[in-house]
Amino acid sequence: MAKDFVRIFDTTLRDGEQVPGCKLNTDQKLVIAKRLDELGVDVIEAGFPVSSPGDFNSVVEISKIVKNASVCGLSRAVKNDIKVAAEALEYAKKPRIHTGIGTSDSHIKHKFNSSKDKIIEIGFEAVKYAKTFVYDVEFYAEDAGRTDNDFLAKVCEKMIEAGATVLNIPDTTGYCLPEEYGQKIKYLLENVKNIEKATISCHCHNDLGLATANSIAGIINGARQIECTINGIGERAGNTSLEEVVMIMRQHPALNLDTNINSKLLFDTSNLVSDSMGMPVQPNKAIVGANAFAHSSGIHQDGVIKNRETYEIIDPHDVGVNESAIILTARSGRAALAYRAKKIGYNLSKDELDLVYPEFLKFADINKEVTDKYIPEIIKKSI
Numbered sequence: 351m352a353k354d355f356v357r358i359f360d361t362t363l364r365d366g367e368q369v370p371g372c373k374l375n376t377d378q379k380l381v382i383a384k385r386l387d388e389l390g391v392d393v394i395e396a397g398f399p400v401s402s403p404g405d406f407n408s409v410v411e412i413s414k415i416v417k418n419a420s421v422c423g424l425s426r427a428v429k430n431d432i433k434v435a436a437e438a439l440e441y442a443k444k445p446r447i448h449t450g451i452g453t454s455d456s457h458i459k460h461k462f463n464s465s466k467d468k469i470i471e472i473g474f475e476a477v478k479y480a481k482t483f484v485y486d487v488e489f490y491a492e493d494a495g496r497t498d499n500d501f502l503a504k505v506c507e508k509m510i511e512a513g514a515t516v517l518n519i520p521d522t523t524g525y526c527l528p529e530e531y532g533q534k535i536k537y538l539l540e541n542v543k544n545i546e547k548a549t550i551s552c553h554c555h556n557d558l559g560l561a562t563a564n565s566i567a568g569i570i571n572g573a574r575q576i577e578c579t580i581n582g583i584g585e586r587a588g589n590t591s592l593e594e595v596v597m598i599m600r601q602h603p604a605l606n607l608d609t610n611i612n613s614k615l616l617f618d619t620s621n622l623v624s625d626s627m628g629m630p631v632q633p634n635k636a637i638v639g640a641n642a643f644a645h646s647s648g649i650h651q652d653g654v655i656k657n658r659e660t661y662e663i664i665d666p667h668d669v670g671v672n673e674s675a676i677i678l679t680a681r682s683g684r685a686a687l688a689y690r691a692k693k694i695g696y697n698l699s700k701d702e703l704d705l706v707y708p709e710f711l712k713f714a715d716i717n718k719e720v721t722d723k724y725i726p727e728i729i730k731k732s733i
């Protein structure tokens with residue numbers, strides 16, 4: 351059966367760039383946008399054009415160089431924001447305006463001091479106005495995660511009527527549980543009359559560490575776009591991590607879902623974003639962390655040396671990592687020591703290994719990690 355296609359909407363350069371102290375200049379954004387295009391993302395959210403002249407200019411320049419992806423500009427449901435976003439997208443081959451407004455009781459009361467009817471009216475007018483500039487208009491119902499499903503369905507129906515092509519259902523505060531978020535998407539698909547005219551998009555934040563799980567629950571329940579960032583960067587605890595959702599779909603054929611992403615570029619792209627922003631990736635980060643394919647305990651190392659699949663569910667080559675790493679520490683066994691010694695030209699016999707191993711342990715207890723340069727010294731000392 352042909353796989354269903356899930357669009358990847360990358361917001362590294364907009365929501366991702368909202369990380370304090372990680373601002374990028376236009377040149378850095380251009381390098382990242384080019385890479386995202388090569389990676390195969392379907393939409394690049396290039397910025398929030400009305401927010402500053404720098405952001406406006408970045409969206410203009412990114413629009414000029416992106417070849418395949420749609421280029422998207424964010425706006426509030428405010429006429430001037432939308433007009434400025436449209437101007438910034440003038441050179442985009444496939445422009446998209448992303449406009450919207452808060453729909454939860456909290457946003458309606460505290461942010462807008464407004465009413466549900468008025469919020470629908472403002473959203474409707476915003477989408478209609480955006481449609482005068484571009485065909486592709488995405489509407490976000492900010493804080494949809496905490497918005498009552500019945501009202502959210504009404505909002506979605508009206509926005510599709512106004513011409514929205516994509517309905518973004520953000521869990522802005524990262525509050526939802528996967529089951530709850532999945533049910534929200536299901537509810538919309540079952541209760542919004544004109545839903546077949548639009549795509550539902552997941553946009554999940556990671557405040558409770560559930561952004562990836564929620565996005566996956568969303569697509570399992572029928573959403574067909576995921577909004578995410580490289581390395582999961584973004585406001586507060588971040589956004590859904592692109593590499594995680596892409597590899598979940600790849601590694602679970604039973605989901606019958608796939609993306610356009612060239613996964614072999616994931617590791618390099620992660621490094622590019624991390625270096626450009628000066629924001630290190632946590633070593634235990636799934637897929638792209640330094641330890642994602644590193645094994646240090648003796649039991650695991652022995653297994654991986656015999657057959658990589660004993661302790662790895664992803665082939666590191668598939669995400670652009672050269673090979674699994676066998677890290678020598680005091681937790682390592684003889685198999686790991688023999689393996690690493692062989693890699694640098696020492697083919698140790700069983701008897702030799704029996705002599706070298708105790709010396710290795712002594713050294714490892716003091717030095718934590720034993721890198722290749724110390725192995726010859728340890729061997730010389732013991733044989």
Ligand code: KIV
Nearest residue numbers: 365490492493520522
């Ligand atoms: O998290 C959110 O609600 C957003 C919207 C502006 C799309 O980033």
Ligand code: ZN
Nearest residue numbers: 365520522553
């Ligand atoms: Zn967001």
